[in-house]
Amino acid sequence: MSSKQEFIEKLRNSSLRPTKQRINICEVLFNRDKTFHFTINDLFNLIKDKTGEKVSLATVYNTVHAFHKKGYLKEIPINSNQTYFDTNVTDHHHFFDVKEEKLIDLKNEDVGPIEIQKSIPGKKIKSVEVLVKLED
Amino acid sequence: MSSKQEFIEKLRNSSLRPTKQRINICEVLFNRDKTFHFTINDLFNLIKDKTGEKVSLATVYNTVHAFHKKGYLKEIPINSNQTYFDTNVTDHHHFFDVKEEKLIDLKNEDVGPIEIQKSIPGKKIKSVEVLVKLED
DNA sequence: TCGTTGTTTATAATTATTCTAAAGAAGATT
DNA sequence: AATCTTCTTTAGAATAATTATAAACAACGA
Numbered sequence: 001m002s003s004k005q006e007f008i009e010k011l012r013n014s015s016l017r018p019t020k021q022r023i024n025i026c027e028v029l030f031n032r033d034k035t036f037h038f039t040i041n042d043l044f045n046l047i048k049d050k051t052g053e054k055v056s057l058a059t060v061y062n063t064v065h066a067f068h069k070k071g072y073l074k075e076i077p078i079n080s081n082q083t084y085f086d087t088n089v090t091d092h093h094h095f096f097d098v099k100e101e102k103l104i105d106l107k108n109e110d111v112g113p114i115e116i117q118k119s120i121p122g123k124k125i126k127s128v129e130v131l132v133k134l135e136d
Numbered sequence: 137m138s139s140k141q142e143f144i145e146k147l148r149n150s151s152l153r154p155t156k157q158r159i160n161i162c163e164v165l166f167n168r169d170k171t172f173h174f175t176i177n178d179l180f181n182l183i184k185d186k187t188g189e190k191v192s193l194a195t196v197y198n199t200v201h202a203f204h205k206k207g208y209l210k211e212i213p214i215n216s217n218q219t220y221f222d223t224n225v226t227d228h229h230h231f232f233d234v235k236e237e238k239l240i241d242l243k244n245e246d247v248g249p250i251e252i253q254k255s256i257p258g259k260k261i262k263s264v265e266v267l268v269k270l271e272d
Numbered sequence: 273t274c275g276t277t278g279t280t281t282a283t284a285a286t287t288a289t290t291c292t293a294a295a296g297a298a299g300a301t302t
Numbered sequence: 303a304a305t306c307t308t309c310t311t312t313a314g315a316a317t318a319a320t321t322a323t324a325a326a327c328a329a330c331g332a
Contacts, residue, residue: 017298017309040288056312061289077213077267081320082288095256106254115248116268120231120240123270130266131213132252134259153278153329176319192281197320217289218319 002031014070024051025063029073035088037076037103040064076103077129093130106132138167150206160187161199165209171224173212173239176200212239213265229266242268 007026008018016022028046029036038046044060047053064085067073076084078096084103093111095104114128143162147154164182165172174182180196183189200221203209212220214232220239229247231240250264 019297019310021311058290058313059311062310075215077215079211079213079219083215095254095259097256097259098262104256106252110252110254112249112251112253114250114266116242116246117248118231118242118246120233120270123231123233123272126234126269126271128266128268130250130264132264133262134256135262136259155279155328157280194282194321195280198279 002026010072014066014072016066016070020053021055021059022063024053024055025060025067027051029067029087032087035086035105037084037086037105039082039084041082077131078103091127093132095132095134097134099136106130138162146208150202150208152202152206156189157191157195158199160189160191161196161203163187165203165223168223171222171241173220173222173241175218175220177218213267214239227263229268231268231270233270235272242266 004023004027007023007030010026011018011022024047025043028043028050040057040060043064044055044057047055047060064073068075068085071089072087074086074089076086076094078084078094080101086103088105090108092108093106095106096102097104111130114130116125116128140159140163143159143166144154146162147158152158160183161179164179164186176193176196179200180191180193183191183196200209204211204221207225208223210222210225212222212230214220214230216237222239224241226244228244229242231242232238233240247266250266252261252264
């Protein structure tokens with residue numbers, strides 16, 4: 001449970017002006033116990049439902065990208081026509097239920113350590129992501 | 137080096153009629169030594185270049201999807217605006233050079249074994265994919 | 273050869289995302 | 303508080319990838 005005040009500080013600390021819209025988006029994204037997987041469209045609809053206030057789609061895009069850039073959101077690679085984001089920005093992996101189009105977190109302990117025994121000169125590893133697809 | 141005749145058989149065996157267009161696409165996709173990573177648009181352009189014959193974009197989409205369904209192509213999960221495919225349908229992983237937008241194969245030996253120590257009732261694992269993003 | 277069914281194609285439609293430019297709000301300065 | 307600057311929001315247009323449509327065409331079987 002985070003308070004409005006905390007969100008305002010968080011935004012200020014990131015040199016993002018604490019606007020009504022951004023605070024509403026924070027409420028929806030970060031005011032929850034469990035990690036949250038979503039598409040922009042999910043979020044767009046949830047904001048209306050949860051806060052009663054409408055935020056334009058463009059602002060949702062802007063804000064999600066801003067939060068992603070600041071490291072408050074993580075983009076999840078799935079083959080789908082829509083981009084998925086995750087409020088859990090720690091290093092972790094995912095199940096993807098292909099039929100239900102649903103993402104499920106894998107704790108780091110759920111996946112053994114991953115050793116990459118190859119390197120490309122001049123490049124360093126930015127991230128290692130495992131995606132486990134599930135079928136019935 | 138596969139021959140035209142082999143492609144025709146391959147197509148027939150999959151109950152896909154061996155049309156000129158499909159055979160051309162096979163030549164471009166499967167008549168090569170190394171694995172091939174591509175987007176639909178890459179392929180569309182390559183067909184013109186390599187075979188001299190033009191195939192409509194819609195047919196490229198149709199054929200790639202048909203081949204994917206038959207298991208001759210693999211879709212690769214990357215966060216990008218375009219969908220990537222791979223002619224290497226065996227179980228393997230990838231580097232993705234974020235800057236150059238280029239995929240590089242990881243042999244299975246290059247990645248230690250991956251243990252998934254969690255399961256979802258009623259679901260079974262369809263695939264396990266590792267994507268290693270690279271930066272400079 | 274003829275009829276059936278599958279395929280190709282140009283084009284239109286759809287969908288996710290980004291761009292644009294004008295109106296509005298936040299922050300700093302006096 | 304009034305003003306100025308800068309950032310933000312917004313509706314709507316623009317773009318880009320993909321999918322749908324429906325008519326012309328080609329492969330197959332009888």
